[in-house]
Each structure stands twice: as structure tokens, then as C-alpha cells.
Amino acid sequence: MCRAFPTTLKGLARVWFSRLVPNSISNFIELSMQFASYFIWGHRYKKSAMCLMSIKQWEEEMLRSYITHFNKEALSIDEADDKILVAAFTNRLWKGKFLFYLYKNDSKTISDVLYRATKFMNAEDALLAREEKPKKRDRQKDVRQGMP
Structure with missing residues (x-):
């Protein structure tokens, strides 16, 4: 079983197995205990809220993308305080209408x-959809009139 076990491993589990000291495990029970202690019973390291301060919305990055990235990191932090989360989120948010809106409304x-971000993005999407409709109609009108 010990010889067949590595053929079932992929990714990090395969890397873990390849790093085991040769001849350090004598039976399958010992191998399974080592595996379980490393992957199942392993200690989960807590992240500091300070790591949120490094998340930045880039100039051309959409607000949705920034929120997705921020939320992913925020969920990995234990016991994050709301004030810290709000400060970290707004700290590296790109200067623009939404940031102004947040400062104005003091969340x-x-x-x-x-x-508020969801409402803001929905409003932006609605305005974009509204702007795109006349363009589509104009193209259809141009096609009917024989214009390229």
C-alpha cells in the first residue's frame, strides 16, 4: 500500500510526499498518520489585518475585481475589526466617484x-447599458441606409 500510495497523489500532496526522508516510514498506518497530521490536522496560520493594507485597486481595475480580491483576503483574517476593514478597503481604493461617495456618506x-459598492456598480452598469442601446440602434439604422 505504501508503494501504491504516491501514485494517487497530486499537487501539494505529491510535493509533501517527495520531501519525506527516505526510509523514515515503516508502515502504511504511520504513512497515513503523517499525511493526516500534515494536511488534515495541520495548524491554520492566522493572517494579520495588516496584509489588507497591501491590497490596491489599480488604475484600470474594475471595482468588482478589487472587491473580489479584497473579500478573498478579508475572509482569511480572523477577528477583523470593521473599522480596520473599512480603512483598509478605502485606503487603496482608486480615486474616483465611488471613493468620494464613501467619504461623503461615512460608512x-x-x-x-x-x-454601497454593489449599488454603485449596478448604477454604473445601468448607465453603460443605456449608453450602448442607442449605438446599436444607430448601427442598424446605418445598415438599412446602406452605410458601413
């Missing part, structure tokens, strides 16, 4: 910030 919780 206290990250839930409120994300709710």
Missing part, C-alpha cells in the same frame, strides 16, 4: 461599504 461597517 461605518464593511457590510455597508460593500452594499
Whole structure:
């Protein structure tokens, strides 16, 4: 079983197995205990809220993308305070209408910030959709009139 076991491994599990000291495990029970202690019972390291301060919205990055990235990191932090989350989120947010809106309305919780972000993105999407409709109609009109 010990010889067949490595053929079932992929990714990190395969890397873990390849790093085992040769002849350090004498039976399958010992191998399974080592595997379980490393992958299942392993210690989960806590991330500091300070790592959120490094997340930045780039100039051309969409707000949705920034929120997705920020949320992924925020969920990996244990016991993050709302004030810290709001400060970290707004700290590296690109200067623009949404940041102005947040400062103007003084959001206290990250839930409120994300709710406002959703409303802001939905409004932007609606305006973009509205702008695109006349363009499509104009193209159809041009085609009917024989214009390229």
C-alpha cells in the first residue's frame, strides 16, 4: 500500500510526499498518520489585518475585481475589526466617484461599504447599458441606409 500510495497523489500532496526522508516510514498506518497530521490536522496560520493594507485597486481595475480580491483576503483574517476593514478597503481604493461617495456618506461597517459598492456598480452598469442601446440602434439604422 505504501508503494501504491504516491501514485494517487497530486499537487501539494505529491510535493509533501517527495520531501519525506527516505526510509523514515515503516508502515502504511504511520504513512497515513503523517499525511493526516500534515494536511488534515495541520495548524491554520492566522493572517494579520495588516496584509489588507497591501491590497490596491489599480488604475484600470474594475471595482468588482478589487472587491473580489479584497473579500478573498478579508475572509482569511480572523477577528477583523470593521473599522480596520473599512480603512483598509478605502485606503487603496482608486480615486474616483465611488471613493468620494464613501467619504461623503461615512460608512461605518464593511457590510455597508460593500452594499454601497454593489449599488454603485449596478448604477454604473445601468448607465453603460443605456449608453450602448442607442449605438446599436444607430448601427442598424446605418445598415438599412446602406452605410458601413
